[in-house]
Amino acid sequence: MTASQLTRHRLRVRRLPGRPVAITALQLGFLVWAVVELAAGRTGNAVALVATFAVVQAPRLLRLPVLFDVAFLVAWTLQELGQVAGFWSRYPWWDTLVHTAMPAVLAPTGVILLIRAGALPDVLRPVKRIQAVGAVMLVFLVAGGFGSVYEIYEWFSDSHVGTHYQPDNNDTMTDITANDIGGLLGGVLLVAAAGRRRREDE
Amino acid sequence: MVDTARSADATHGGDWRGATGAGAQGRRGSSREHNRFAGIEHVFALIFLRDWHPLLRDPLDVFRLSFPVGALVYALMGDWDAAVRLFLPGVAVFLVRAIDVPRPVDWVFAAAMFFQGWGNALHLFGQYWWYDNLVHITLPMSLAPILYIGLSRLDVVPDPSERAGSDWELIGMALITASLGVTAASFYEIYEWVVDNWFGQHLFIGETDTVTDLADGFLGAGIGGLFLAVWAVARYTSRRLPQRLQRRVLAGEPVR
Numbered sequence: 038m039t040a041s042q043l044t045r046h047r048l049r050v051r052r053l054p055g056r057p058v059a060i061t062a063l064q065l066g067f068l069v070w071a072v073v074e075l076a077a078g079r080t081g082n083a084v085a086l087v088a089t090f091a092v093v094q095a096p097r098l099l100r101l102p103v104l105f106d107v108a109f110l111v112a113w114t115l116q117e118l119g120q121v122a123g124f125w126s127r128y129p130w131w132d133t134l135v136h137t138a139m140p141a142v143l144a145p146t147g148v149i150l151l152i153r154a155g156a157l158p159d160v161l162r163p164v165k166r167i168q169a170v171g172a173v174m175l176v177f178l179v180a181g182g183f184g185s186v187y188e189i190y191e192w193f194s195d196s197h198v199g200t201h202y203q204p205d206n207n208d209t210m211t212d213i214t215a216n217d218i219g220g221l222l223g224g225v226l227l228v229a230a231a232g233r234r235r236r237e238d239e
Numbered sequence: 240m241v242d243t244a245r246s247a248d249a250t251h252g253g254d255w256r257g258a259t260g261a262g263a264q265g266r267r268g269s270s271r272e273h274n275r276f277a278g279i280e281h282v283f284a285l286i287f288l289r290d291w292h293p294l295l296r297d298p299l300d301v302f303r304l305s306f307p308v309g310a311l312v313y314a315l316m317g318d319w320d321a322a323v324r325l326f327l328p329g330v331a332v333f334l335v336r337a338i339d340v341p342r343p344v345d346w347v348f349a350a351a352m353f354f355q356g357w358g359n360a361l362h363l364f365g366q367y368w369w370y371d372n373l374v375h376i377t378l379p380m381s382l383a384p385i386l387y388i389g390l391s392r393l394d395v396v397p398d399p400s401e402r403a404g405s406d407w408e409l410i411g412m413a414l415i416t417a418s419l420g421v422t423a424a425s426f427y428e429i430y431e432w433v434v435d436n437w438f439g440q441h442l443f444i445g446e447t448d449t450v451t452d453l454a455d456g457f458l459g460a461g462i463g464g465l466f467l468a469v470w471a472v473a474r475y476t477s478r479r480l481p482q483r484l485q486r487r488v489l490a491g492e493p494v495r
Contacts, residue, residue, distance in 0.1 A: 156411025158397050171395030175415060182418030182460075185425040185453050192450040206446045210432040213425050 060106050064093050082121045089113050112142040136215035141223035144180035161231040173224035180220020303332045321360035328356035339479040344384050351377035375455035383420030383463035399471035413464035420460020
C-alpha cells in the first residue's frame with residue numbers, strides 16, 4: 038500500500054457514516070427549538086435541548102445502524118416534549134410512555150457497546166434459537182437492572198436534593214414496569230433487526 | 240498425605256522411624272500435628288464433601304429437610320400460613336439441589352431461603368428492623384449466580400469459566416449477573432405492589448420500603464455478580480463435583 042493509499046484508507050476509516058437528510062434536519066430541529074426557548078427567556082430548557090441535540094448524535098458517532106438514529110430521535114423527542122413542552126403534567130400517561138421508550142432505545146445500544154467492548158459474547162449472531170432468546174433477555178436485563186437503579190437515584194435525589202421525581206409508590210412501580218416492558222420490546226426489536234440484517238448479508 | 244509427609248521427612252531428616260534426639264522429637268511433634276490436621280481434613284471431607292447417599296448427600300440436604308418438616312409441623316398445628324411460607328422456600332431449595340450448583344452457592348441460597356421461610360413462620364420480620372434488609376440482600380446475592388449458572392446450562396449465556404479471558408469479560412458477566420438479581424428483586428416489588436393494589440393484600444409497602452428493598456437487592460446482586468467473577472477467575476467448575484471425580488480429588492489422584 039502506497040503512502041497516498043494509506044492516507045485515503047485512514048480517512049475512509051475515520052469518516053463518519055452518512056445519514057439521510059431528513060434525520061439530520063430533524064436533529065437540527067432541537068437546536069432551532071433551543072433558540073426559540075432561549076428567546077423566550079427559558080435558558081434551562083434551551084440548555085436541555087442543546088444537550089439533547091448532542092445526545093442524538095451518539096448513534097452516528099458510535100457507527101450504529103440508521104435505525105438507531107431514528108429510535109434516538111423518537112425517544113428524545115418524547116422526553117423533551119415531556120420536559121420542555123410540559124406534556125408530563127398535561128398527560129398523566131406521558132411519563133410511562135417515556136419510561137417505556139427510553140430503555141427500548143438505550144438498552145439495545147448499551148448491549149451493542151458491551152459486545153463491542155468484549156464484555157458480552159456476540160449474542161447478535163445466535164447459532165441456536167435459545168441463544169436468540171438469550172439476546173432478548175440480555176437487553177431486557179440491562180434495561181431492568183438500570184431502570185431499577187434509576188428509581189433508586191430518583192428516590193435519593195428526592196430525599197436528599199429536594200427534587201420531586203417520584204410523587205408516590207405507584208409512580209415508582211409503574212416506571213419499573215414500563216422499564217421492563219421497554220427493555221423487552223427493545224430486545225425483541227434488536228434481535229429481529231440483527232436477524233434481518235444477517236439474512237440480507239447472506 | 241501422611242505418606243507424602245513421611246517420605247518428605249525421610250528425605251530431609253534421614254530415617255523417620257529411627258530418628259532420635261531433640262530434632263527428631265520436634266519432627267515427631269510436627270508429624271503428629273500434621274496427622275491431626277490430616278485427620279480433621281478427612282473428617283471435614285467425610286461430612287461436608289463426600290456424598291453419603293444419593294438421596295441424602297450431605298449436611299445441606301439435612302438442612303433442606305428443615306423446610307418440609309417445619310411446614311408439616313405447622314400444618315399439624317393448624318397454622319397454614321406458616322406452613323405455606325415454609326413449604327414454598329422448601330420447593331425452591333430442592334429445585335436448586337436438582338441443578339447441582341457448586342456447594343458454596345447452594346449453601347448461601349439455602350441460608351437465604353432459611354431467613355425468608357423461617358423469618359415468616361416465626362414472625363421475625365416484625366421483631367427486628369434489620370431482618371427485612373437481611374433477606375432482601377441475601378436472596379438476590381444467592382439467586383443471581385444461580386440464575387446465571389442455570390442460564391448457562393441452557394446455553395443462553397456462556398459458562399462462567401468461559402468468561403474469564405479478560406477483565407472486560409468478567410465485568411460483563413458480573414454486570415449481567417447483577418442485573419439478573421436486581422431485576423428479580425424488582426419483580427418481587429412489582430408482585431407486592433400488584434397484590435397490594437389489586438388483590439386487597441396489606442404488605443405494608445410504601446415508597447421508602449420499596450426503594451430500600453431495591454437498594455438492598457442491588458447490593459446483594461452486586462455481591463453475587465462479584466462472587467461469580469471471582470469464581471470464574473479461580474477456574475472452579477460451575478457444577479457440584481460428581482461423586483466419581485470427588486473420590487479421586489479426595490484421594491489426591493490426578494483428575495483427567
